[in-house]
Amino acid sequence: AQKVTQAQTEISVVEKEDVTLDCVYETRDTTYYLFWYKQPPSGELVFLIRRNSFDEQNEISGRYSWNFQKSTSSFNFTITASQVVDSAVYFCALGEYGNKLVFGAGTILRVKS
């Protein structure tokens, strides 16, 4: 069965600190997709990134970076120089056949000024 584990329930950091959110997945498929979503206090779910299983290149977008390692079944998300506006719940998700997503439990990130 497909499964996504986000072991960190809650993380608190001080502004400007770097923070890494962990995501470990389980799947028997050779073709799959991984996603990160952000849910700010306002409640909407915002798409951040999508990776497919054949592309292990790390990606950087501004202060955000993602590290995909098939050998450890991990897709970790790092925020560099965190800001208060980064405070949110972050979800990692695994894409199954037919565009169906399995979500992790989420990690609450609190950035204090």
Place this chain on the structure above:
Amino acid sequence: DAGVIQSPRHEVTEMGQEVTLRCKPISGHDYLFWYRQTMMRGLELLIYFNNNVPIDDSGMPEDRFSAKMPNASFSTLKIQPSEPRDSAVYFCASSVTSGGAEQFFGPGTRLTVL
């Protein structure tokens, strides 16, 4: 382009009443998903449609829940009769057909059943 639209944004009702949640997906998207989010169970997929046809409804909790998609631009999720344990945020999302496409979520409907 407008994103996924959901209505109402908030709904408060009494136990036993019928509740209907509405969703308009992004134009051109072939997939539509209904999710429920609670503190206890996180984000759960209830049902999803492809080209207006229900594909997988295994997440629908029980017969009190039903969903329809009469056309490409409209879907409803109905709960009848509602119970307090149905209180949650219900999200609708849509995506294009290509495998592994990202889903775009609506703002959600916060349902409170008293």
